[in-house]
Amino acid sequence: MMFGLVAQTFVNGINIGALYGLIAVGLSLTFGVMKILNVAHGEFLMVGGYMAFWLFTLYDIDPLLGLPLIAIALFLLGAAFYKLLFSGLARFHEETKVKNTLLVAFGLFLIFPQVARWLWTADERAITPFYSGESFPILGVRCGYVPLAGLLVAVVVILGLHLLLTKTYFGKSVRATTENWKSAKLIGINVERTYLITFALGTALAGLAGVLVGMTQTVTPDMGMPWTITALIVLVLAGIGSVGGAFFAGIILGVVESVSAIFMGPYTVALGMVIFLLILMFRPQGLFGKA
Protein backbone atom coordinates (compact mmCIF):
# COMPACT_ATOMS: atom_id res chain seq x y z
CA MET A 1 0.00 0.00 0.00
CA MET A 2 2.71 2.43 1.06
CA PHE A 3 4.83 1.34 -1.88
CA GLY A 4 1.97 1.98 -4.26
CA LEU A 5 1.49 5.46 -2.87
CA VAL A 6 5.16 6.34 -3.14
CA ALA A 7 5.35 4.93 -6.68
CA GLN A 8 2.30 6.95 -7.68
CA THR A 9 3.67 10.20 -6.25
CA PHE A 10 6.99 9.43 -7.90
CA VAL A 11 5.33 9.23 -11.30
CA ASN A 12 3.35 12.38 -10.59
CA GLY A 13 6.57 14.06 -9.55
CA ILE A 14 8.30 13.15 -12.79
CA ASN A 15 5.36 14.49 -14.78
CA ILE A 16 5.27 17.84 -13.01
CA GLY A 17 9.07 17.94 -12.86
CA ALA A 18 9.32 17.68 -16.65
CA LEU A 19 7.19 20.80 -16.83
CA TYR A 20 9.42 22.55 -14.30
CA GLY A 21 12.38 21.59 -16.42
CA LEU A 22 10.80 22.86 -19.62
CA ILE A 23 10.01 26.22 -18.03
CA ALA A 24 13.45 26.55 -16.44
CA VAL A 25 15.27 25.73 -19.67
CA GLY A 26 13.71 28.75 -21.36
CA LEU A 27 14.74 31.00 -18.49
CA SER A 28 18.20 29.45 -18.38
CA LEU A 29 18.71 30.07 -22.08
CA THR A 30 17.98 33.80 -21.91
CA PHE A 31 19.99 34.25 -18.74
CA GLY A 32 22.92 32.14 -19.87
CA VAL A 33 23.30 33.68 -23.30
CA MET A 34 22.56 37.35 -22.71
CA LYS A 35 22.47 37.82 -18.94
CA ILE A 36 18.86 38.90 -19.03
CA LEU A 37 16.95 37.52 -16.07
CA ASN A 38 13.51 37.47 -17.59
CA VAL A 39 11.27 37.53 -14.52
CA ALA A 40 8.37 37.94 -16.95
CA HIS A 41 9.03 34.41 -18.23
CA GLY A 42 5.87 33.13 -16.53
CA GLU A 43 3.84 35.90 -18.19
CA PHE A 44 4.71 34.55 -21.62
CA LEU A 45 3.65 31.17 -20.27
CA MET A 46 0.30 32.74 -19.34
CA VAL A 47 -0.13 34.10 -22.87
CA GLY A 48 0.60 30.62 -24.24
CA GLY A 49 -2.06 29.20 -21.93
CA TYR A 50 -4.68 31.68 -23.13
CA MET A 51 -3.82 31.04 -26.76
CA ALA A 52 -4.33 27.30 -26.26
CA PHE A 53 -7.63 28.06 -24.55
CA TRP A 54 -8.83 30.18 -27.49
CA LEU A 55 -7.72 27.72 -30.11
CA PHE A 56 -9.58 25.01 -28.23
CA THR A 57 -12.82 26.86 -27.39
CA LEU A 58 -13.16 29.03 -30.49
CA TYR A 59 -11.73 26.80 -33.22
CA ASP A 60 -11.91 23.38 -31.62
CA ILE A 61 -8.21 22.82 -32.12
CA ASP A 62 -6.71 20.21 -29.81
CA PRO A 63 -4.17 21.95 -27.55
CA LEU A 64 -1.47 19.42 -28.38
CA LEU A 65 -1.97 19.98 -32.10
CA GLY A 66 -1.93 23.72 -31.46
CA LEU A 67 1.54 23.53 -29.87
CA PRO A 68 3.56 24.41 -33.02
CA LEU A 69 1.25 27.32 -33.78
CA ILE A 70 1.59 28.68 -30.25
CA ALA A 71 5.34 28.21 -30.28
CA ILE A 72 5.60 30.27 -33.47
CA ALA A 73 3.27 32.96 -32.12
CA LEU A 74 5.19 33.25 -28.85
CA PHE A 75 8.48 33.28 -30.77
CA LEU A 76 7.27 36.30 -32.72
CA LEU A 77 5.87 37.96 -29.61
CA GLY A 78 9.17 37.43 -27.79
CA ALA A 79 11.13 38.77 -30.74
CA ALA A 80 8.93 41.89 -30.83
CA PHE A 81 9.36 42.49 -27.10
CA TYR A 82 13.11 41.98 -27.33
CA LYS A 83 13.42 44.41 -30.22
CA LEU A 84 11.19 46.97 -28.53
CA LEU A 85 12.36 46.84 -24.92
CA PHE A 86 15.57 44.89 -24.46
CA SER A 87 17.75 45.39 -27.54
CA GLY A 88 18.50 49.00 -26.57
CA LEU A 89 19.88 47.80 -23.24
CA ALA A 90 22.10 45.12 -24.76
CA ARG A 91 24.89 47.58 -25.57
CA PHE A 92 25.39 48.55 -21.93
CA HIS A 93 28.13 47.27 -19.69
CA GLU A 94 27.27 43.89 -18.22
CA GLU A 95 26.29 45.00 -14.73
CA THR A 96 24.13 47.87 -15.97
CA LYS A 97 22.59 45.52 -18.49
CA VAL A 98 21.69 42.93 -15.85
CA LYS A 99 20.06 45.59 -13.64
CA ASN A 100 18.20 47.46 -16.35
CA THR A 101 16.86 44.39 -18.12
CA LEU A 102 15.74 43.03 -14.75
CA LEU A 103 13.77 46.24 -14.18
CA VAL A 104 12.17 46.07 -17.62
CA ALA A 105 11.25 42.42 -17.13
CA PHE A 106 9.84 43.27 -13.70
CA GLY A 107 7.69 45.94 -15.34
CA LEU A 108 6.35 43.38 -17.80
CA PHE A 109 5.69 41.04 -14.89
CA LEU A 110 3.45 43.71 -13.33
CA ILE A 111 1.76 44.81 -16.54
CA PHE A 112 0.95 41.48 -18.21
CA PRO A 113 -1.49 40.09 -15.60
CA GLN A 114 -3.23 43.46 -15.37
CA VAL A 115 -3.71 43.66 -19.11
CA ALA A 116 -4.86 40.04 -19.17
CA ARG A 117 -7.47 40.73 -16.45
CA TRP A 118 -8.65 43.74 -18.39
CA LEU A 119 -8.90 41.96 -21.72
CA TRP A 120 -10.07 38.51 -20.70
CA THR A 121 -11.45 38.96 -17.14
CA ALA A 122 -10.12 37.15 -14.09
CA ASP A 123 -12.26 34.05 -14.74
CA GLU A 124 -10.49 30.74 -14.48
CA ARG A 125 -10.44 28.99 -17.83
CA ALA A 126 -9.92 25.31 -18.41
CA ILE A 127 -8.76 23.45 -21.49
CA THR A 128 -10.58 20.14 -21.49
CA PRO A 129 -10.09 17.93 -24.52
CA PHE A 130 -11.97 14.59 -24.40
CA TYR A 131 -9.01 12.72 -22.91
CA SER A 132 -8.38 15.12 -20.02
CA GLY A 133 -8.83 13.49 -16.65
CA GLU A 134 -8.55 10.02 -18.22
CA SER A 135 -5.78 7.71 -17.18
CA PHE A 136 -4.53 4.17 -17.68
CA PRO A 137 -2.96 1.75 -15.20
CA ILE A 138 0.61 0.64 -15.57
CA LEU A 139 2.32 -1.62 -12.97
CA GLY A 140 -0.22 -0.60 -10.37
CA VAL A 141 0.34 3.11 -10.96
CA ARG A 142 -2.21 5.30 -12.69
CA CYS A 143 -0.82 7.40 -15.48
CA GLY A 144 -2.90 10.30 -16.82
CA TYR A 145 -2.93 10.94 -20.56
CA VAL A 146 -2.46 14.67 -20.20
CA PRO A 147 0.53 14.50 -17.82
CA LEU A 148 2.06 11.77 -19.98
CA ALA A 149 1.63 13.93 -23.09
CA GLY A 150 3.23 16.79 -21.17
CA LEU A 151 6.18 14.63 -20.24
CA LEU A 152 6.64 13.49 -23.83
CA VAL A 153 6.39 17.00 -25.24
CA ALA A 154 8.90 18.27 -22.67
CA VAL A 155 11.36 15.48 -23.43
CA VAL A 156 11.07 15.97 -27.19
CA VAL A 157 11.46 19.74 -26.93
CA ILE A 158 14.47 19.49 -24.60
CA LEU A 159 16.14 16.90 -26.83
CA GLY A 160 15.47 19.08 -29.86
CA LEU A 161 16.95 22.08 -28.11
CA HIS A 162 19.98 20.06 -27.05
CA LEU A 163 20.57 18.93 -30.63
CA LEU A 164 20.07 22.48 -31.89
CA LEU A 165 22.71 23.80 -29.49
CA THR A 166 25.29 21.06 -30.04
CA LYS A 167 24.89 20.07 -33.69
CA THR A 168 23.93 23.13 -35.72
CA TYR A 169 26.00 26.12 -36.69
CA PHE A 170 23.40 28.41 -35.19
CA GLY A 171 23.39 26.51 -31.91
CA LYS A 172 27.16 26.60 -31.73
CA SER A 173 27.09 30.32 -32.33
CA VAL A 174 24.67 30.64 -29.40
CA ARG A 175 27.06 28.73 -27.14
CA ALA A 176 30.01 30.74 -28.42
CA THR A 177 28.15 33.97 -27.62
CA THR A 178 27.47 32.66 -24.10
CA GLU A 179 31.13 31.87 -23.52
CA ASN A 180 32.61 35.05 -24.92
CA TRP A 181 30.43 37.57 -26.76
CA LYS A 182 33.38 39.68 -27.83
CA SER A 183 35.13 36.74 -29.50
CA ALA A 184 31.82 35.72 -31.00
CA LYS A 185 31.61 39.11 -32.70
CA LEU A 186 35.22 38.84 -33.83
CA ILE A 187 34.61 35.59 -35.72
CA GLY A 188 31.71 37.14 -37.57
CA ILE A 189 28.69 36.17 -35.50
CA ASN A 190 25.91 38.73 -35.57
CA VAL A 191 25.56 38.75 -31.80
CA GLU A 192 22.57 41.11 -31.83
CA ARG A 193 20.66 38.65 -34.00
CA THR A 194 21.73 35.73 -31.84
CA TYR A 195 20.35 37.58 -28.81
CA LEU A 196 17.06 38.27 -30.58
CA ILE A 197 16.56 34.65 -31.65
CA THR A 198 17.60 33.28 -28.25
CA PHE A 199 15.19 35.52 -26.38
CA ALA A 200 12.42 34.55 -28.78
CA LEU A 201 13.27 30.86 -28.33
CA GLY A 202 12.98 31.37 -24.57
CA THR A 203 9.50 32.88 -24.85
CA ALA A 204 8.46 30.16 -27.30
CA LEU A 205 9.48 27.55 -24.70
CA ALA A 206 7.45 29.46 -22.09
CA GLY A 207 4.47 29.41 -24.45
CA LEU A 208 4.73 25.65 -24.95
CA ALA A 209 4.90 25.16 -21.20
CA GLY A 210 1.84 27.41 -20.86
CA VAL A 211 -0.20 25.04 -23.01
CA LEU A 212 0.84 22.04 -20.91
CA VAL A 213 0.14 23.90 -17.65
CA GLY A 214 -3.21 25.03 -19.01
CA MET A 215 -4.19 21.43 -19.71
CA THR A 216 -3.43 20.21 -16.20
CA GLN A 217 -4.48 23.27 -14.22
CA THR A 218 -6.49 26.37 -15.02
CA VAL A 219 -5.59 29.39 -17.11
CA THR A 220 -5.79 32.68 -15.21
CA PRO A 221 -4.18 36.12 -15.55
CA ASP A 222 -2.07 35.43 -12.46
CA MET A 223 -0.82 31.98 -13.36
CA GLY A 224 2.60 33.23 -14.47
CA MET A 225 4.28 34.33 -11.26
CA PRO A 226 4.40 31.02 -9.37
CA TRP A 227 5.94 29.40 -12.44
CA THR A 228 8.58 32.09 -12.72
CA ILE A 229 9.50 31.42 -9.10
CA THR A 230 9.63 27.67 -9.68
CA ALA A 231 11.77 28.21 -12.75
CA LEU A 232 14.14 30.37 -10.72
CA ILE A 233 14.44 27.68 -8.07
CA VAL A 234 15.18 25.08 -10.74
CA LEU A 235 17.68 27.41 -12.37
CA VAL A 236 19.54 27.89 -9.08
CA LEU A 237 19.37 24.15 -8.42
CA ALA A 238 20.80 23.31 -11.85
CA GLY A 239 23.30 26.08 -12.34
CA ILE A 240 23.58 28.18 -15.46
CA GLY A 241 24.42 26.96 -18.88
CA SER A 242 23.27 23.39 -19.21
CA VAL A 243 20.04 22.47 -20.96
CA GLY A 244 20.10 18.90 -19.70
CA GLY A 245 21.03 20.10 -16.22
CA ALA A 246 18.03 22.42 -15.99
CA PHE A 247 15.75 19.63 -17.14
CA PHE A 248 17.06 17.10 -14.61
CA ALA A 249 16.95 19.68 -11.83
CA GLY A 250 13.29 20.22 -12.76
CA ILE A 251 12.59 16.51 -12.44
CA ILE A 252 14.44 16.38 -9.10
CA LEU A 253 12.41 19.28 -7.71
CA GLY A 254 9.17 17.78 -9.02
CA VAL A 255 9.82 14.40 -7.42
CA VAL A 256 11.04 15.88 -4.12
CA GLU A 257 7.99 18.15 -3.88
CA SER A 258 5.62 15.41 -4.86
CA VAL A 259 6.98 12.77 -2.49
CA SER A 260 7.40 15.18 0.39
CA ALA A 261 3.75 16.19 0.02
CA ILE A 262 2.87 12.83 1.57
CA PHE A 263 4.55 13.88 4.77
CA MET A 264 4.40 17.65 4.73
CA GLY A 265 1.05 18.35 3.12
CA PRO A 266 0.58 22.03 2.29
CA TYR A 267 4.06 23.00 3.50
CA THR A 268 5.61 21.48 0.39
CA VAL A 269 5.57 24.89 -1.31
CA ALA A 270 8.06 26.14 1.27
CA LEU A 271 10.32 23.20 0.55
CA GLY A 272 11.27 24.65 -2.83
CA MET A 273 12.35 27.86 -1.11
CA VAL A 274 14.36 25.91 1.44
CA ILE A 275 16.16 24.05 -1.35
CA PHE A 276 16.72 27.40 -3.08
CA LEU A 277 18.41 28.85 0.01
CA LEU A 278 20.43 25.73 0.79
CA ILE A 279 21.81 25.56 -2.73
CA LEU A 280 22.71 29.25 -2.71
CA MET A 281 24.48 28.80 0.63
CA PHE A 282 26.37 25.60 -0.01
CA ARG A 283 26.65 25.13 -3.76
CA PRO A 284 26.09 28.49 -5.46
CA GLN A 285 27.17 27.18 -8.85
CA GLY A 286 24.26 24.70 -8.78
CA LEU A 287 24.23 20.94 -9.08
CA PHE A 288 25.25 20.80 -12.73
CA GLY A 289 26.95 24.20 -13.16
CA LYS A 290 30.64 24.83 -13.38
CA ALA A 291 32.24 26.77 -10.55
Added chain:
Amino acid sequence: MLEVNNVDVYHGDLQALWDVSLKVEEGELVSLIGANGAGKTTTVETISGLLTPASGTVIFNGVCLDKEPTHKVVALGVCLIPEEKGIFPGMSVLENLELGAFTPESRKARNETFESVYKLFPVLEERRKQVAGTLSGGEQQMLAIGRGLMAKPKLLMCDEPSLGLAPLIMKSIFEVIEQINKSGVSILLVEQNVRAALGLAKRAYIIENGHVARHGDTKSLLDDEKVRDAYLGTGSV
Protein backbone atom coordinates in the same frame (compact mmCIF):
# COMPACT_ATOMS: atom_id res chain seq x y z
CA MET B 1 44.67 48.14 -48.15
CA LEU B 2 43.84 49.44 -44.67
CA GLU B 3 43.81 53.14 -43.96
CA VAL B 4 43.05 54.63 -40.56
CA ASN B 5 42.71 58.38 -40.90
CA ASN B 6 42.81 60.85 -37.98
CA VAL B 7 40.74 58.73 -35.64
CA ASP B 8 39.54 59.94 -32.21
CA VAL B 9 38.09 57.25 -29.94
CA TYR B 10 36.45 57.49 -26.53
CA HIS B 11 35.77 54.94 -23.80
CA GLY B 12 32.66 56.57 -22.37
CA ASP B 13 33.81 60.10 -21.49
CA LEU B 14 37.50 59.25 -21.56
CA GLN B 15 39.37 59.90 -24.75
CA ALA B 16 41.68 57.01 -25.58
CA LEU B 17 42.95 57.88 -29.05
CA TRP B 18 43.87 61.26 -30.49
CA ASP B 19 44.19 61.75 -34.23
CA VAL B 20 45.58 58.28 -34.90
CA SER B 21 46.46 57.46 -38.50
CA LEU B 22 48.08 54.34 -39.86
CA LYS B 23 48.31 52.32 -43.03
CA VAL B 24 48.80 48.68 -43.91
CA GLU B 25 49.57 47.87 -47.54
CA GLU B 26 48.67 44.62 -49.30
CA GLY B 27 50.95 41.81 -48.16
CA GLU B 28 52.68 43.89 -45.53
CA LEU B 29 53.50 42.98 -41.93
CA VAL B 30 53.21 46.11 -39.80
CA SER B 31 53.86 46.31 -36.07
CA LEU B 32 52.05 48.53 -33.62
CA ILE B 33 54.04 48.90 -30.43
CA GLY B 34 53.72 50.85 -27.25
CA ALA B 35 53.47 50.58 -23.50
CA ASN B 36 50.57 49.13 -21.55
CA GLY B 37 47.51 51.39 -21.84
CA ALA B 38 48.93 53.41 -24.72
CA GLY B 39 45.96 52.61 -26.95
CA LYS B 40 47.12 49.64 -29.03
CA THR B 41 44.13 47.45 -28.24
CA THR B 42 41.76 50.40 -28.65
CA THR B 43 43.20 50.96 -32.13
CA VAL B 44 42.64 47.41 -33.36
CA GLU B 45 39.23 47.20 -31.67
CA THR B 46 38.23 50.35 -33.52
CA ILE B 47 39.36 48.87 -36.83
CA SER B 48 37.34 45.70 -36.20
CA GLY B 49 34.23 47.69 -35.30
CA LEU B 50 34.01 46.83 -31.61
CA LEU B 51 34.47 50.55 -30.93
CA THR B 52 33.15 53.40 -33.04
CA PRO B 53 35.41 56.39 -33.67
CA ALA B 54 34.05 59.81 -32.69
CA SER B 55 35.78 61.29 -35.71
CA GLY B 56 38.04 60.13 -38.49
CA THR B 57 37.64 57.21 -40.88
CA VAL B 58 38.69 53.58 -41.22
CA ILE B 59 38.87 52.41 -44.83
CA PHE B 60 39.56 48.86 -45.96
CA ASN B 61 39.92 48.15 -49.68
CA GLY B 62 37.82 51.21 -50.44
CA VAL B 63 35.03 50.32 -47.99
CA CYS B 64 34.39 52.58 -45.02
CA LEU B 65 34.42 50.41 -41.88
CA ASP B 66 33.85 52.89 -39.10
CA LYS B 67 30.05 52.55 -38.98
CA GLU B 68 29.94 48.82 -39.79
CA PRO B 69 29.19 46.22 -37.10
CA THR B 70 31.98 43.77 -36.31
CA HIS B 71 30.45 40.78 -38.10
CA LYS B 72 30.37 42.78 -41.36
CA VAL B 73 34.01 43.81 -40.90
CA VAL B 74 34.94 40.14 -40.47
CA ALA B 75 32.99 39.22 -43.59
CA LEU B 76 34.98 41.86 -45.50
CA GLY B 77 38.18 40.07 -44.52
CA VAL B 78 39.49 41.84 -41.41
CA CYS B 79 40.02 39.49 -38.51
CA LEU B 80 41.21 40.38 -35.01
CA ILE B 81 42.72 37.80 -32.69
CA PRO B 82 42.02 39.48 -29.37
CA GLU B 83 44.27 39.92 -26.39
CA GLU B 84 44.06 37.00 -23.93
CA LYS B 85 43.28 34.77 -26.93
CA GLY B 86 39.48 34.85 -26.58
CA ILE B 87 38.93 31.19 -27.37
CA PHE B 88 35.70 29.47 -26.31
CA PRO B 89 37.01 27.48 -23.33
CA GLY B 90 34.03 25.17 -22.87
CA MET B 91 33.90 24.04 -26.49
CA SER B 92 36.12 21.53 -28.24
CA VAL B 93 39.11 22.54 -30.35
CA LEU B 94 37.23 21.38 -33.42
CA GLU B 95 34.16 23.46 -32.56
CA ASN B 96 36.34 26.51 -31.97
CA LEU B 97 37.87 26.11 -35.41
CA GLU B 98 34.53 25.38 -37.07
CA LEU B 99 33.12 28.58 -35.62
CA GLY B 100 36.09 30.47 -36.99
CA ALA B 101 34.64 29.83 -40.43
CA PHE B 102 31.35 31.49 -39.60
CA THR B 103 31.06 33.98 -42.44
CA PRO B 104 29.31 32.48 -45.49
CA GLU B 105 32.33 32.77 -47.74
CA SER B 106 34.77 31.15 -45.33
CA ARG B 107 32.26 28.41 -44.55
CA LYS B 108 32.27 27.32 -48.18
CA ALA B 109 36.05 26.88 -48.13
CA ARG B 110 36.01 25.26 -44.70
CA ASN B 111 37.50 21.89 -45.57
CA GLU B 112 40.54 23.27 -47.35
CA THR B 113 41.15 25.85 -44.64
CA PHE B 114 41.00 23.10 -42.03
CA GLU B 115 43.77 21.30 -43.83
CA SER B 116 46.03 24.32 -44.03
CA VAL B 117 45.43 25.21 -40.37
CA TYR B 118 46.19 21.65 -39.28
CA LYS B 119 49.34 21.75 -41.40
CA LEU B 120 50.42 24.92 -39.63
CA PHE B 121 49.50 23.57 -36.18
CA PRO B 122 49.56 19.75 -36.18
CA VAL B 123 48.92 19.79 -32.43
CA LEU B 124 45.43 21.19 -33.05
CA GLU B 125 44.52 18.17 -35.14
CA GLU B 126 45.78 15.83 -32.42
CA ARG B 127 43.77 17.69 -29.81
CA ARG B 128 40.69 18.40 -31.88
CA LYS B 129 38.33 16.58 -29.50
CA GLN B 130 39.81 18.17 -26.37
CA VAL B 131 37.95 20.96 -24.53
CA ALA B 132 39.76 24.16 -25.47
CA GLY B 133 40.03 25.45 -21.90
CA THR B 134 42.28 22.52 -20.97
CA LEU B 135 44.93 23.35 -23.59
CA SER B 136 48.24 24.88 -22.52
CA GLY B 137 48.76 28.61 -22.98
CA GLY B 138 50.80 28.15 -26.15
CA GLU B 139 48.27 25.74 -27.62
CA GLN B 140 45.47 28.15 -26.81
CA GLN B 141 47.31 30.88 -28.70
CA MET B 142 47.75 28.49 -31.63
CA LEU B 143 44.03 27.75 -31.49
CA ALA B 144 43.25 31.47 -31.43
CA ILE B 145 45.42 32.04 -34.52
CA GLY B 146 44.02 28.93 -36.19
CA ARG B 147 40.48 30.09 -35.52
CA GLY B 148 41.35 33.48 -36.97
CA LEU B 149 42.68 31.86 -40.13
CA MET B 150 39.49 29.82 -40.53
CA ALA B 151 37.76 33.09 -41.41
CA LYS B 152 40.10 33.40 -44.43
CA PRO B 153 41.10 36.96 -43.57
CA LYS B 154 42.82 39.33 -45.95
CA LEU B 155 44.12 41.31 -42.98
CA LEU B 156 44.90 39.55 -39.74
CA MET B 157 45.36 41.64 -36.61
CA CYS B 158 47.06 39.90 -33.68
CA ASP B 159 46.76 41.60 -30.30
CA GLU B 160 49.75 40.62 -28.14
CA PRO B 161 50.06 37.00 -29.28
CA SER B 162 53.18 36.55 -27.12
CA LEU B 163 51.47 37.53 -23.87
CA GLY B 164 52.29 35.12 -21.06
CA LEU B 165 54.09 32.59 -23.23
CA ALA B 166 57.41 30.89 -22.60
CA PRO B 167 60.26 32.27 -24.78
CA LEU B 168 60.51 29.15 -26.95
CA ILE B 169 56.79 29.04 -27.68
CA MET B 170 56.81 32.79 -28.24
CA LYS B 171 59.46 32.29 -30.88
CA SER B 172 57.44 29.63 -32.70
CA ILE B 173 54.33 31.82 -32.61
CA PHE B 174 56.25 34.67 -34.23
CA GLU B 175 57.58 32.26 -36.85
CA VAL B 176 54.04 31.16 -37.64
CA ILE B 177 52.92 34.77 -37.97
CA GLU B 178 55.75 35.37 -40.41
CA GLN B 179 54.72 32.26 -42.34
CA ILE B 180 51.10 33.41 -42.52
CA ASN B 181 52.27 36.76 -43.84
CA LYS B 182 54.38 35.04 -46.51
CA SER B 183 51.31 33.10 -47.62
CA GLY B 184 49.81 36.45 -48.63
CA VAL B 185 47.84 37.61 -45.59
CA SER B 186 48.56 41.17 -44.49
CA ILE B 187 49.26 41.46 -40.79
CA LEU B 188 48.96 44.16 -38.19
CA LEU B 189 50.88 42.93 -35.15
CA VAL B 190 50.28 44.55 -31.78
CA GLU B 191 53.12 43.85 -29.39
CA GLN B 192 54.74 44.86 -26.14
CA ASN B 193 57.67 42.68 -27.05
CA VAL B 194 59.25 45.49 -29.02
CA ARG B 195 62.42 43.71 -30.07
CA ALA B 196 60.50 40.81 -31.64
CA ALA B 197 57.89 43.07 -33.21
CA LEU B 198 60.51 45.32 -34.79
CA GLY B 199 62.51 42.34 -35.94
CA LEU B 200 59.52 40.85 -37.76
CA ALA B 201 58.08 43.92 -39.45
CA LYS B 202 59.45 46.22 -42.11
CA ARG B 203 57.41 49.14 -40.82
CA ALA B 204 56.10 50.00 -37.39
CA TYR B 205 54.02 52.54 -35.52
CA ILE B 206 54.82 53.57 -31.98
CA ILE B 207 51.83 54.66 -29.96
CA GLU B 208 52.18 56.72 -26.77
CA ASN B 209 49.31 57.99 -24.62
CA GLY B 210 46.83 57.60 -27.45
CA HIS B 211 48.95 59.41 -30.05
CA VAL B 212 51.05 57.97 -32.84
CA ALA B 213 54.39 59.17 -31.57
CA ARG B 214 56.58 57.87 -34.34
CA HIS B 215 56.38 55.67 -37.39
CA GLY B 216 58.55 54.48 -40.20
CA ASP B 217 60.95 51.73 -41.25
CA THR B 218 61.82 49.45 -38.38
CA LYS B 219 65.46 49.95 -39.31
CA SER B 220 65.38 53.67 -38.75
CA LEU B 221 63.29 53.21 -35.60
CA LEU B 222 65.88 50.79 -34.25
CA ASP B 223 68.60 53.32 -34.98
CA ASP B 224 66.71 56.08 -33.22
CA GLU B 225 68.35 56.90 -29.91
CA LYS B 226 65.05 57.82 -28.20
CA VAL B 227 63.29 54.64 -29.31
CA ARG B 228 66.17 52.49 -28.12
CA ASP B 229 66.16 54.37 -24.88
CA ALA B 230 62.44 54.06 -24.20
CA TYR B 231 61.64 50.61 -25.57
CA LEU B 232 64.77 48.53 -25.75
CA GLY B 233 66.54 49.71 -22.65
CA THR B 234 69.86 49.93 -24.47
CA GLY B 235 70.32 53.68 -24.44
CA SER B 236 73.14 55.39 -22.63
CA VAL B 237 72.92 54.93 -18.89
